[in-house]
Amino acid sequence: MPGPDTKQRILDAAQTLFAERGFPATSLREITKLADVNLAAVNYHFGSKDGLLKELVNECIEPINKERIRQLDAAEAEAGGQPLVLRDLVRIFIEPAVREMCEENGSMPCVLSRLHHEPHAGLEEMMADILGPTISRFIAATHRCLPHRTPEELMIRGHFMVGAMLHLLDFNCEELMPVPGVNKEVISDYDFRLEQLVSFCTAGFDG
Amino acid sequence: MPGPDTKQRILDAAQTLFAERGFPATSLREITKLADVNLAAVNYHFGSKDGLLKELVNECIEPINKERIRQLDAAEAEAGGQPLVLRDLVRIFIEPAVREMCEENGSMPCVLSRLHHEPHAGLEEMMADILGPTISRFIAATHRCLPHRTPEELMIRGHFMVGAMLHLLDFNCEELMPVPGVNKEVISDYDFRLEQLVSFCTAGFDG
DNA sequence: GTATGAATAAAACAATCGTTTGTTTTCGAA
DNA sequence: TTCGAAAACAAACGATTGTTTTATTCATAC
Incomplete structure (x- = not known):
């Protein structure tokens, strides 16, 4: 259902939430919910939560x-x-x-x-x-x-x-x-x- | 077994670990293990993990x-x-x-x-x-x-x-x-x- | 049309989290 | 010695964590 920009939407959502609550206090479920993508998409596109952070930074x-x-x-x-x-x-x-x-x-x-x-x-x-x-x-x-x-x-x-x-x-x-x-x-x-x-x-x- | 200075030992251990890894990334189990006290002692003496942080600060x-x-x-x-x-x-x-x-x-x-x-x-x-x-x-x-x-x-x-x-x-x-x-x-x-x-x-x- | 591979989705994984429970120990006052 | 509050303890609570697995969708190449 979501568009082909899943990766970017994850990055945007992660940026917003990391800024609000910090990295360790933000769960992948919060990120994927805000980005309106599937939970597994993070590990698919970035390998891990750490990988997401590194790419974002x-x-x-x-x-x-x-x-x-x-x-x-x-x-x-x-x-x-x-x-x-x-x-x-x-x-x-x-x-x-x-x-x-x-x-x-x-x-x-x-x-x-x-x-x-x-x-x-x-x-x-x-x-x-x-x-x-x-x-x-x-x-x-x-x-x-x-x-x-x-x-x-x-x-x-x-x-x-x-x-x-x-x-x-x-x-x-x-x-x-x-x-x-x-x-x-x-x-x-x-x-x-x-x-x-x-x-x-x-x-x-x-x- | 541990001395009567449980509260202070928790504060010291928390300070060390919060400095090393940050507050959200530090678990009560790590703190109590380093302080050599029981896990429940934190909630007993400080009410919660947040309470411990506040008292420390x-x-x-x-x-x-x-x-x-x-x-x-x-x-x-x-x-x-x-x-x-x-x-x-x-x-x-x-x-x-x-x-x-x-x-x-x-x-x-x-x-x-x-x-x-x-x-x-x-x-x-x-x-x-x-x-x-x-x-x-x-x-x-x-x-x-x-x-x-x-x-x-x-x-x-x-x-x-x-x-x-x-x-x-x-x-x-x-x-x-x-x-x-x-x-x-x-x-x-x-x-x-x-x-x-x-x-x-x-x-x-x-x- | 069928096959191929990437992307998404749903569900479950084992592990860890903060917290609470019920019980036992400790120790000074009565 | 006895009583009772304070403290420490082991054990388990339900919830949530990051991650993995399995299945499904979907577009593109043959």
């Missing part, structure tokens, strides 16, 4: 990462051996993730930020494989940008940047803390968030 | 929060109506958490940072009840410190700070990213981490 972070590398290549080619402007460097790392995840894939940020904090068998290695080279290049470029900082300082500040970014990505999942005088429209705007995050991290790297 | 974040309030009271009294130094303010928010969690409770950071990203029934409200007043006071003090920033800017940057802090707290759980030239001793030192985080967030708030 890979489908999301790989394009983000390629975009980062593309922008970094372009910026370094244009700079012609000169160090990049720090703010540009930070933006190259942050923007593709925020853009892709907040605009195209509304619920994926929650999934990803959760997975960063909830290790899963084989998933850390997958993340490291995909993200490792990018991070190495980014740190190296940052070092050329801020030669007075030690490798340890650069590394741990890169870590802080990732933390701030992941926390931003998870923002839509939480209740906003009631702060008097805050305009919710302003703070919900992705461009505002992106610029604030870039400013925060750029200053933080150099501070 | 509460036991951890409440002293941190009280210490933050205490330091904030002292600093504001000493300043006598004058705005605080931003760096001092940031430190008051960050230091009690890093100190308590990294030195006394080795595995609790993982649990907490995970819970921040994996909502659980009734736990968000508990966190908000405990942390809400502190955050309000902190934002207000920050506003006096940086009157040229809008409430939206202060709020979202406070959010970034929390993200960076949680990510730092989770640092010991992860593999360190291989960056050439990094001295692992330096980067493992809590004082170094604390100072770096304070510098990063202080600069980020004003940047």
Whole structure:
């Protein structure tokens, strides 16, 4: 009865539910019910629940990462051996993730930020494989940008940047803390968030 | 056979396992086996698995929060109506958490940072009840410190700070990213981490 | 038309889950 | 010593988990 897009419908449903309740707390029966497909379809198409998760994550972070590398290549080619402007460097790392995840894939940020904090068998290695080279290049470029900082300082500040970014990505999942005088429209705007995050991290790297 | 400290042994074991595998992925049987107590002891002492989690979290974040309030009271009294130094303010928010969690409770950071990203029934409200007043006071003090920033800017940057802090707290759980030239001793030192985080967030708030 | 293979469907699999039961042990107060 | 509440225990509860099996549908190639 359901169309030929069973696989994609499973992925969509899984994304929604993983974002809502997390991976271990979501059952295949909930997923297949939301996707309106048969229970066995998950194991047929993905081999296992873990396989579903891996394909979902890979489908999301790989394009983000390629975009980062593309922008970094372009910026370094244009700079012609000169160090990049720090703010540009930070933006190259942050923007593709925020853009892709907040605009195209509304619920994926929650999934990803959760997975960063909830290790899963084989998933850390997958993340490291995909993200490792990018991070190495980014740190190296940052070092050329801020030669007075030690490798340890650069590394741990890169870590802080990732933390701030992941926390931003998870923002839509939480209740906003009631702060008097805050305009919710302003703070919900992705461009505002992106610029604030870039400013925060750029200053933080150099501070 | 086991001593009269059953409750504490359950809390300790739960903390360890929640940090390793996360709350939903940890079974009561694993906990009670590690704690060397009977399975039914959890429901006897805590009412339910959720009750165990709540007591564990509460036991951890409440002293941190009280210490933050205490330091904030002292600093504001000493300043006598004058705005605080931003760096001092940031430190008051960050230091009690890093100190308590990294030195006394080795595995609790993982649990907490995970819970921040994996909502659980009734736990968000508990966190908000405990942390809400502190955050309000902190934002207000920050506003006096940086009157040229809008409430939206202060709020979202406070959010970034929390993200960076949680990510730092989770640092010991992860593999360190291989960056050439990094001295692992330096980067493992809590004082170094604390100072770096304070510098990063202080600069980020004003940047 | 018939055969072939992928996709879907229904049903059952063994295992594990959190929880509850009824009983036994422990230990200080009466 | 006796009593009784608190604690610990073994055992089982019903429900749900991921997975597998078996059968059916359906389009395409012969």
